[in-house]
C-alpha cells in the first residue's frame with residue numbers, strides 16, 4: 394500500500410506558514426466557535442458513487458451521515474446540524490455548496506466511502522485441441538494444435554482504512570507528486586452535471602468576492618488541516634487503519650466552494666469485501682461516528698480555548 398508520506402509534513406509546514414497570516418485574519422475575523430455543522434452525505438440519487446459487491450457509496454454514506462447527526466446532537470447539544478440530504482436524492486456539488494453556504498455553517502463535513510481498482514488475473518486452466526487449415530506450396534493441409542484455455546479472475550483490491558481530505562490550496566509541484574502517487578487508485582469522480590454546473594457557477598462569481606474568499610480560504614485551510622489530523626488520530630485510536638490526512642487537488646471541488654473550513658472523510662474501502670461488511674454494519678458505523686464525534690469535540694474545544702485566549 395502506498396502511503397502519502399509527504400502529506401503530513403507538508404500540511405504542518407503550511408500550517409506554520411499560515412499561522413502568522415492567521416493571526417492578522419483573526420483580528421478581523423475572531424475565531425468563531427463551532428455552532429453549526431453541515432454534513433454532506435456523498436453522492437446520492439442517480440450519482441451512486443463507487444460500488445461494492447452489494448452496496449453503493451451513496452447509500453452507505455447516507456446511513457453513516459444520519460448516524461453521525463444523531464451522535465453529534467447527543468454529544469454536543471449546543472451544536473446545530475444541517476444535512477445537505479437526508480434521503481436518496483441527487484444534488485450536484487454546486488447545489489451542495491449552495492445549501493452549506495445558505496446555512497452559514499461553521500464547518501462542512503463530507504462523508505464518503507473509498508474505492509480502489511482490483512486486478513484481473515488471467516491463468517491457464519487447461520488445453521483444447523484446435524484444427525487449422527494451412528496452405529503450403531499451394532496445397533491445403535490440416536494441422537492440429539493444442540491451445541490453452543484461459544480463465545480471468547477478478548481479485549478485489551486489498552486497500553483498507555480511512556483517509557481525511559482537505560482541499561489543496563497550495564499551487565506547487567506538490568500537485569504533481571500527489572497525482573503520481575495515486576495512479577493505481579480510483580479517486581472521487583465528479584459527475585457530468587456537476588462539472589457543467591461548476592463552470593457556470595465559477596464564471597458568475599465576481600473578482601472581489603473571489604479575492605476575499607481566497608484570503609479566508611487560508612484560515613479555513615488551517616482549521617481544516619488541524620481537524621483532519623485529529624479525525625485520523627481518533628480513527629487510529631479506535632483501531633482503524635489510517636491512511637492519514639491528505640490534500641487532494643481534484644475531485645473535491647465542493648471543499649473550496651464552501652465559505653467555511655471543510656473536510657472530506659473517506660470512511661473505508663467499499664471495494665474491499667471485508668470493509669464493505671464493516672461499512673454496512675451497525676457496529677462499524679457506530680465506531681466511525683464515535684471517532685468522528687470525538688474529533689469534532691476536540692476541534693470545538695480548541696476553537697473555544699482560542700476564543701478565550703483572544704478575549705484576554
Ligand SMILES: [Zn+2]
Pocket residue numbers: 435436442443450505506581
Ligand atoms: Zn465519493
